[in-house]
Amino acid sequence: MGDILRIGRLELRVLDLEKSVDYYTNVIGLEVTGREGDRVYLKAWDEYDHHSIILQKSDQAGMDHMGFKVKDIYALEKLEKKIEQFGCTLTRSSENTRLAEGEAIRFKIPTGHYMELYTDIKQVGTRVGVINPHPWPDGLKGIAPHRLDHCLLTGDDLETATRFYKEVLGFHQTERITTVDGEVTIGSFLSCTNKAHDLAFVKGPDAKFHHAGFYVDNWYEVLKAADILTKHDVQVEVTPTRHGITRGQTTYFYDPSGNRNEAFASGYISYADFPTITWTEDKIATGIFYHRREMVETFSTSLT
Template sequence: MGIMRIGHVNIRVMDMGAALKHYEKVVGMKTTHKDAEGNVYLKCWDEWDKYSLILSPADKAGVNHVAYKVEHDADLEALQKRIEAYGIKTEFQPAGTLPFVGRMLKFNLPSGHDMRLYSQKEFVNTDVGSTNPDPWPDDIKGTGAHWLDHCLLMCEMNPEKGINKVEENTKFCMEVLDFYLSEQILVGPDKAKAATWLFRTSTPHDIAFVGGPINGLHHIAFFLDNWNDILKAADIMSKNKTRIDVTPTRHGITRGETIYFFDPSGNRNETFAGLGYLAQPDRPVTTWDESHLGQGIFYHARELNPAFTEVYT
């Protein structure tokens, strides 16, 4: 019971035409719906729900909400009671508030980020189907991302004012939503949590939190198979003149192989490959200290680029 996996992310874009070209031609997603308000809904070829990304027209980039899928509809009431008992207000939104989605439980994380939980979204199957399927479809575009893998949210952290929304979000997600902690960065004499990676599936993280001056979106990540796919993705991004933030490398944290890049509005994307390790509830938490931050974030260079945590939407 409870949360199974990430369901979708709703981000803001300033030029819908440019954004669609990016997510379809570079990332390799397909548009599955457009609504009267101008929102566009997309999915990756290996996803079976109607969509995993919502693009909303806006004057400023960033994230509107993140949504996670629960196993049973009754889980929504159970989680509502736990969230309300924790001191966070909730709101049930009726089915159809989002196209093709059943009722949703809406609330804000301690950081203020809007989160939704739901159990039902229209099933459309993967692009290869579920009966005697081929390993991949013939019409893959761009990087050929398999699925939306995770998101990383920036959370206000100001030690001088006693603010650490990374710790608050982590505590809430673990105690109320039953996430497990896979990795963490601890800083300062008090060993404060400056970043955390949490999971509900068997991958190293389904959501992550990193401290920064203000709340925001650091990135949304799309899964690729392996290192060769990462290298090919870099070629595709260069060919399409995509703004690349971090060229192909490996993380120490999660062990993932990665590229970071930006959509035309400035929302950071990631292509993330490799299982890294099998995340299990009884796996020891991996801890990184301040002296190993560079190695943890960028294992090859072993140096942390300040813009990586200072630039986000």
């Protein structure tokens, strides 16, 4: 593992804040940890930091930024220099720009999305604690994922985006989708941990958000997630199935603003020397939906 520890937070823009809080608490099963102005802060039960999801009231759905947590201030300063050298415009946000957060650096990545790196955030712990903990707390609601797991974004120049994440931020590429001749990258799956992906891109318009993936334990929990969605009358875009890419198990659905969410389980582990797996465009549907081997139309067109 390098200087970047993990995906730490996503700030999502939502249209109706109260409706969204109801969805993210009762259907997804996150806990509200703070509220200030037009923002509500939430975390999954198994996360120690103050929040991993920030809902920001807006007139347009989508992602404000993704934040990755860095191991310490020295690593943050080192990364800041490398990001500037790559040519990204960078700003520093001061402590308490948002609730419970310390300083962060904010910059635009080659696909036009905003990313933040930070090391300082208040740690609030979990309800099971860290001394002789039970495996899960009582009173969980909804899907109750362990954590925010990854996000998928769209962008045009995925070669440059991949180079930025590998060379500047120290990610490794676990998988890629290319045109059959291998010339153009149309999907790139990147990891800064030993997970199958922490961040992924598929070819599409710049600066758009495809989905946020929440981690659940296993295949049965993915099935149960879909049961919970139907119980709550939430639109399910893709019923439980398996990905070829990552080998994860999955179901996709939408939050009340149209931001896509995923309940994701399993997937292999990867190390820094993991050889990049290639999927060719003619097998893209098998890579994404391993059983049906057919694309779901909305899956590539519905973006926020």
